[in-house]
Each structure stands twice: as C-alpha cells, then as structure tokens.
Amino acid sequence: MMDVRERIARRVAKEFKDGDIVNLGIGMPTLVANYIPEGVEIIFQSENGFVGMGPAPQEGNEDPDIVNAGGLPVTVLKGAAYFDSATSFGIIRGGHVDATVLGALQVDEVGNLANWMIPGKLVPGMGGAMDLVVGAKKVILAMEHTAKGRPKILKECTLPLTARKEVNLIVTEMGVFDITPGGMFLREIAPDVTVEQIREATEADFIVSEHLKVMEE
Amino acid sequence: MMDVRERIARRVAKEFKDGDIVNLGIGMPTLVANYIPEGVEIIFQSENGFVGMGPAPQEGNEDPDIVNAGGLPVTVLKGAAYFDSATSFGIIRGGHVDATVLGALQVDEVGNLANWMIPGKLVPGMGGAMDLVVGAKKVILAMEHTAKGRPKILKECTLPLTARKEVNLIVTEMGVFDITPGGMFLREIAPDVTVEQIREATEADFIVSEHLKVMEE
Amino acid sequence: MNKIISLEQAMDLVHDGMTVMIPGFMGVGTPETLVDGLVEKGLQDLFIICTDTARPNVGIGKLIVNGQVKKLYASHIGTNPETGRMMNEGLIDVTLIPQGTLAERIRAGGAGLGGFLTPTGVGTVVEEGKQKIVVDGKDYLLELPLRADVALIRGSKVDKKGNIWYNAATRNFNTVMATAAKTVIVEAQELVEVGEIDPNNVMTPGIFVDYIVRGNA
Amino acid sequence: MNKIISLEQAMDLVHDGMTVMIPGFMGVGTPETLVDGLVEKGLQDLFIICTDTARPNVGIGKLIVNGQVKKLYASHIGTNPETGRMMNEGLIDVTLIPQGTLAERIRAGGAGLGGFLTPTGVGTVVEEGKQKIVVDGKDYLLELPLRADVALIRGSKVDKKGNIWYNAATRNFNTVMATAAKTVIVEAQELVEVGEIDPNNVMTPGIFVDYIVRGNA
Numbered sequence: 001m002m003d004v005r006e007r008i009a010r011r012v013a014k015e016f017k018d019g020d021i022v023n024l025g026i027g028m029p030t031l032v033a034n035y036i037p038e039g040v041e042i043i044f045q046s047e048n049g050f051v052g053m054g055p056a057p058q059e060g061n062e063d064p065d066i067v068n069a070g071g072l073p074v075t076v077l078k079g080a081a082y083f084d085s086a087t088s089f090g091i092i093r094g095g096h097v098d099a100t101v102l103g104a105l106q107v108d109e110v111g112n113l114a115n116w117m118i119p120g121k122l123v124p125g126m127g128g129a130m131d132l133v134v135g136a137k138k139v140i141l142a143m144e145h146t147a148k149g150r151p152k153i154l155k156e157c158t159l160p161l162t163a164r165k166e167v168n169l170i171v172t173e174m175g176v177f178d179i180t181p182g183g184m185f186l187r188e189i190a191p192d193v194t195v196e197q198i199r200e201a202t203e204a205d206f207i208v209s210e211h212l213k214v215m216e217e
Numbered sequence: 218m219m220d221v222r223e224r225i226a227r228r229v230a231k232e233f234k235d236g237d238i239v240n241l242g243i244g245m246p247t248l249v250a251n252y253i254p255e256g257v258e259i260i261f262q263s264e265n266g267f268v269g270m271g272p273a274p275q276e277g278n279e280d281p282d283i284v285n286a287g288g289l290p291v292t293v294l295k296g297a298a299y300f301d302s303a304t305s306f307g308i309i310r311g312g313h314v315d316a317t318v319l320g321a322l323q324v325d326e327v328g329n330l331a332n333w334m335i336p337g338k339l340v341p342g343m344g345g346a347m348d349l350v351v352g353a354k355k356v357i358l359a360m361e362h363t364a365k366g367r368p369k370i371l372k373e374c375t376l377p378l379t380a381r382k383e384v385n386l387i388v389t390e391m392g393v394f395d396i397t398p399g400g401m402f403l404r405e406i407a408p409d410v411t412v413e414q415i416r417e418a419t420e421a422d423f424i425v426s427e428h429l430k431v432m433e434e
Numbered sequence: 435m436n437k438i439i440s441l442e443q444a445m446d447l448v449h450d451g452m453t454v455m456i457p458g459f460m461g462v463g464t465p466e467t468l469v470d471g472l473v474e475k476g477l478q479d480l481f482i483i484c485t486d487t488a489r490p491n492v493g494i495g496k497l498i499v500n501g502q503v504k505k506l507y508a509s510h511i512g513t514n515p516e517t518g519r520m521m522n523e524g525l526i527d528v529t530l531i532p533q534g535t536l537a538e539r540i541r542a543g544g545a546g547l548g549g550f551l552t553p554t555g556v557g558t559v560v561e562e563g564k565q566k567i568v569v570d571g572k573d574y575l576l577e578l579p580l581r582a583d584v585a586l587i588r589g590s591k592v593d594k595k596g597n598i599w600y601n602a603a604t605r606n607f608n609t610v611m612a613t614a615a616k617t618v619i620v621e622a623q624e625l626v627e628v629g630e631i632d633p634n635n636v637m638t639p640g641i642f643v644d645y646i647v648r649g650n651a
Numbered sequence: 652m653n654k655i656i657s658l659e660q661a662m663d664l665v666h667d668g669m670t671v672m673i674p675g676f677m678g679v680g681t682p683e684t685l686v687d688g689l690v691e692k693g694l695q696d697l698f699i700i701c702t703d704t705a706r707p708n709v710g711i712g713k714l715i716v717n718g719q720v721k722k723l724y725a726s727h728i729g730t731n732p733e734t735g736r737m738m739n740e741g742l743i744d745v746t747l748i749p750q751g752t753l754a755e756r757i758r759a760g761g762a763g764l765g766g767f768l769t770p771t772g773v774g775t776v777v778e779e780g781k782q783k784i785v786v787d788g789k790d791y792l793l794e795l796p797l798r799a800d801v802a803l804i805r806g807s808k809v810d811k812k813g814n815i816w817y818n819a820a821t822r823n824f825n826t827v828m829a830t831a832a833k834t835v836i837v838e839a840q841e842l843v844e845v846g847e848i849d850p851n852n853v854m855t856p857g858i859f860v861d862y863i864v865r866g867n868a
Contacts, residue, residue: 013677013699015790018435019435019654021641021746029833031801033790040786045517045641047825048676048679048820048821049820050820051639051641052633064679064818065679065680065807065819065821066819066820067820071676071677071678076633076819077599078625078628078629079593079595079629079633079640080633081636081641081767082633082634082636082819082820083636083639083821083822083824084817084823084854085676085750085754085824086757086827087756088749088750088751089545089754090541090544090545090546091613091641092546092751093545094543094613095546096613096641101779123728123735123738123747124702124727124730124735125726125729125747126727126749127702127703127726127729127749127750128726128749128751129749130752130771130775130777131749131752131771134546134770134771135546135771135772145774151672159777160775160776161774161776163662163773164734164774167776182773197670198445203655211600214813216820229468233583235652238858258652261450263603265462265603265606266459267602267603269850274650277602279471280602281462281601282462282590282601282604283602284459284462284602284603288459288461288462288513289442293602293850295845296814296845296850297850297855298850298853298856298858299600299602299605299850299851300605300856301605301606301610301637302459302485302533302537302605302606302607303537303539303540303541303610305535305537305606306533306762307761307763308830308858309534309771310552310554310762310764311761311762311763311830312763313830313858313859327514333458339512340521340530340669341510341511341518342488342511342530343509343530343532343533344485344509344510344512344532344533345532345533345534346532347534347554347558348533348534348535348562351553352534352553352554358654368609375557376454378558378559380556380557380558381517381556381557407487462695485858507756538762538764545755547755547791547793548767548770548784548786548787548789548791549769549786550759550764550767550768551764551765551767551783551793552764552765553763553765567765569765569766569792570765573766574765578769580785602851633819634816634817634818634819634852635851635852644832647800
C-alpha cells in the first residue's frame, strides 16, 4: 500500500479537467501538483498574486520575489500573470477558480468546514481559506480520514467554521465522498477497506452510492 | 476687455498650487490648462484613464489610443500613468483629485449643482460628473454668469441635480464666489462691474466679503 | 486548449436578446471588428452595457443606428444623437449610470461582491429605488453588481493563452468587463506568442479569456 | 517637487499610536528598510494593518517581537508564534480578517467607497457585529473601508515622481495600501529617472506617493 498522503493526492489529481484553474492549499494539497495526469493542463493559482505557478526551483535558483501561498520558493511557467491581492481575491471570490483543494480539521455531512482555528490552542488565522471555500466552483478536501483514531467527518462540526455548506468532495485514504443537497454519498472505496470500516471511522451519516467503485489510484 | 471665457479660465488657473492633481471637464474648463502660472506644475487627470495629460498633439501626430475625456486627441507627459476606469474612479471618488473644474447649467447658494440634463430636452447623461463632484477635494465651477440674460446662480436649483452641496467655488466673468457652510460669499469682483450689477444677475443671496478684491486676471 | 477562433465562430456565440458588455470610451478601446460582426449578423434585442454610445458611425454607435439595441446601460449618450432620439421615441430603454458606479458595478460582478456603497448619486435621481445606508454618519447608495452573457474585449497585444496588454487609454472598461461575463471574447489587435508579454505587465490574465479573434486594425 | 527623503526624515513622519499599513506576504513585498527604521526608532503602540506577521526575524515580525504593536489587523499570524503568544497574553489586540476581505476593505478605503457586500465569512464568527444584507436571495456581510495614517510601500522600480512598478509576487497589498493612507512612503529597491517606467506598466501612479526612500536591498 502506498503512502496515505500520496494516495489522497493522486486521487484528487484525477478530479481536474484540461484547462482548469486550481488553487492548492498548503500541506498535503500541495502534493496534488505532482500527480496531474498526462495530457491534462492545469493552471495553478497562488492567492498571493499569480496564475501559472510552476514547480519549486532547483536549489540555488530561488527568486526571493516569487513564493507560493505557503511562503516557499516556486517558479512560474510561460504565460503566467502576476496581480495584486485585491485582483487575486476578485478571481477567487468571483468564481474564476474551478477548484480549490484544502485540508480540514473537521467537515460535516452538509458540507460545513472547520479548518482555521482551535479555540484556546491554535489560532493561525483564516488567511485566504474563507474566500477560497466560498468562491471556488468546487471545494475538494484532501484529508486523512481520522485524527489520532477519532473521526474528522462529523454529523456536525464543533470547531469554528471556515464556511457553511460549501464542501463538494472529500478525498481520504479510505474513500471519496460527494456532498450534495440530497446528502453525503460514498462514491469510491479504497481497495483495502470495507464500507463497514468506513462507517466505523466516520461519525457522519452517508449513503453508499449505487455506483460505488473502487477508488482510483 | 478680454474674452469672457478666457477671463474665467485665467482666473480658475490661479486657484491651483504646485503639484495639484486636477481634472478639467469638457468645454470651457479645458481652456484652464492654457493659463497655468509659471512655476506651478499641475498633474492633469483624464477620467478615461490616465494622469499626466499633456497638450493636444500637432496635426498629423494624433495617436488614436490617446484621447481626453472629451474624446479629443491629446498627449501624455513624461511620468504619466495609464489605468482602467475602475482605478480612475477610485482615484476620483477616493479624494485623490485636488480639484475638478466643471461647467454648470445651474448652481445654488448651498452648493447644489445641476449640469447633466434638461428633462425633455437634453439628456446626455452624467458621464463621470457625479463621481467627480462628490469625490474631488475642491469643486470649481467655470461658468458664464447668466444664460441668455437669465441667472444661473439660483436660490435653489430647479433642474435634476448632479450632486448636493459639493460646490466650493464659482468663477464667472463677473466675479468669484466661495460657497461655505456659513453661506455664499462674493470674494472677488471683476474690474468692469459693480456689486449691484452682480446682484441683478444673480438670483441667489450672497454676502459681500469683508475682504472683497478686484478679480485677478 | 486552442482559444483562437474566426469572427464567424465568435458570432455563433452571441444570440438575439443577450446581455453584452462592450468597452471603449468614445470608441477608443472598443473591439471594432467584433462590433462589425454583430452589425453584419444583424442580432436583435440586445441589452448593451457600455460607458457611452460613441458616435453614429463609431463603435457601439453602429449598433444603435442599426436598431439592434433594445436595452442600454450607459453613463453618457450625448455624442450620439441617435441614442437620444430613439430613447425619446421609446425604441430603446436607456438607464443612465454614473461612470464610476458603472465601472465598480461591473468590477463587483466579476469579483463576487454582492454590491458596494458609494456616495455618488446621493440626493439625485440616481438614488431612486436604491437602498440608502448610513456609515459613520454619511449617506451611501447600495449599488448592485452587473454581469453579462458575453463581453467583447479589445486587446492591444494578446498572447495565445489570452493574456492581454492594453495600450494607453484603450484599457478603460476592458479589464473589468473581461471578468464579468459568462463568455469572454477578445479581439487581438496584435496576436503574439505565449511568453512575449512580461507576466508582470499582463493586465487581463488569460484565465478570464475564452476565445480570441484576430482584429482587422 | 522633490519626493526623495532620507530614512530619518521618513521616520519623523511616523509617531507613537499611529495606524500603519504594511504590505507583504510572509515578508515578500515588505519594505524591510522602512520596517527596520520603525524598529530602530522604537515607536510604540502602533496599530498595524497587514496580511500576516511573517516570521519573528522577517518584516512585520520584527515589530511584533520588539513589542511595538498594540493593535493588529491581519489575516494570518500562524507563521510567527510570537504573535499568537502575545495575543493570548493580552499584549496585542488582534483582529483576524479573511485575506480577500482585508484587501477589499483597504481598496474601498482608498476608492471612497462606504463598504461592500461579501459572501466571505457568512455563517462564521467573522459575521459577528456586522450587518447582513440579502441580495437576490443570498446573504452577504457589509464590510467597511479601512484607512491608515501612514502606508509603507515597497516598489521594485520607482521613478522620481513616485510611479511604481512591482516585480513578481511582491505586488500583493502594495497597490491597495498605497491608495488608503494620509501619508504614503515608498521604499525604492531601484530608483530610476522619470520616463524609465512605461506609462502603460505603472502599477501605482506617482500621484499616490508622497515620499520616496532608497532601499538597502
């Protein structure tokens, strides 16, 4: 079995179609860029001010003026464009980003997301997450199914929310879920787990899709 | 006696201080640019998208991409900057224009201005005038004192307004008026007229300033 | 992803009754080739959003004269007498909007904002039917976003990914309109290879542009 | 009008308790020379508006660590543990603002808008104390403009009239902040003659800039 994070990132990478504009959050979502299928061209948006983000530069070739939203050195591809933060969030809020991939502390069965603070413990701030989740056409969570064995996919989030009812897809190492107005559906299941095991690791109620498939890798 | 329009334009040109950013409306206000005193550098803003407007080009040197707010060919000076309409009106509305000079159909003693339509007759539209009058730090009217012998400076405007209580200064061929919260003051008087003649040509009530001067030329 | 299409293909994307944004200030910055395409196709009942109707034989003016416009949002119609005549005869439904408010409403449409508060138009006919909101003791009008089915854009330099650079005063409404329509078609005055426009100086990122048509000018 | 001043002269313009906008994303685009000036002068009780507090030894982080910040508006403080610690101990009054909302509030401050409606933050703690307005059946928060006493800007190329060109991802909050403060001081990474920046590619027109300081970088 491949690394959990790689499995999740590989699966998320299959969600895009040629020409999509995608914003990847920091952490695991960043890995998704490594697994874009051949023949699919994705334009990556970096909310600090550009589209056309390329891979990290070779050591020694870092340009201090070009970093991604995690503050790490990156490159830009031919055809890139820079802009200011007002324009960048105009792009995000205005629905011009096809998909955003983020991590989650908690998500619930109606698509509420909590990923920006734990009161009394961790208050990093929401950065651009609230705008991204509200503005992107498709909100994809790339997350481990549980945290220290405890479910992160809940009936109802208990942490302060990032946004209400905006999550469309959840990809974990156990499976893939669609969140729709009709409920939460298990659409794909990892080859090494059973629906029963997923039920045990998930607090939220979900419906097993009639078309349940084995999760692509 | 010099031409009425020239007298007005010359007098308005003396209102600016070095470094001011000024927007001139079409028509008579445009003439003001010809009379800026030596040693005073004014930056002209053209609301269709630039600062640093220069004079009209020599015949044959017109650039179809560079016109002023009246649609006429102009030039730009060294140090100019182009921008889009959203930015241009951000500059205007945001109080970054020190003075705007406009014509008037009617103005009244509290500084209400009507200069964009005559119902049933002339409906050209307000263009950028409403934003300019609300946004510029100082609103200067460059206007003939009467129209066909009838006062244009009224107790109360009867035409649809461009903006309420935004006019600061009125320059006509007869004199110069300040409009303040304390009332309308005649500050300067043309060498060839009397206060009595101005009263006759003016419907608004005005106070003759204690420091009444002869209008500069 | 080839974005380059013919004028005929572009015209297949525009239909009777559509809402179409067309930039340009007295024709400067207007995509004349695309406008000529609309005239030639003879589309009817168009709802045009633009800042002015230019002159009868220039830019948007041609659509007016040709009787193709049913509804019009503009800030100024004075330079095209036909617009006023047809408005007075009830042939075109004209709404006049202050130029800065028009630019900002289109920007809001593209940037996912639900509206904005402006001091422009307070105390004038512009406030009719609008919500007035007091902030810090000052009156503002709530102005709502504008979007269109199609935006016809004019780029001075356009690369094959749709990145646009505008020359001089042609930028005006192009940038905001390119963000606020379902389908965005740009007329390229000069079509260049990807990479020929410095990513720093791109004024409309290619992600906003769906199709490119070569201009005749 | 000479705008070029020394760092010492620039620091004479900033006083204890002032509201200061400082751009930069994790330090990229932050005027380090000017920030070092604030640190050296030891100004107290500053109200800083910025998107993040970088790291303890970088950019705005230095002001935090040095105990000069009394009040902070930011979107993200997670990369500087000192900010969180001081917030928890009540030493800094921190307000967290979504990054897109922060950029837009500053833009509104510079553009003379009374506020704007955003979907970001609806249904989260961000909506506390804010007016909710429904447009077309959708909930929006009314967010208010932000302005400052001083904005410290960082230009990659600055001409002697203050026209600014920003390289790559350094633009971020520079453009909006340059419009929204009483006094705007730009640190020039490279100071060039007037005319060396193409008027088309100026990103902040010199009319916004009061003073220029040569940067050390």
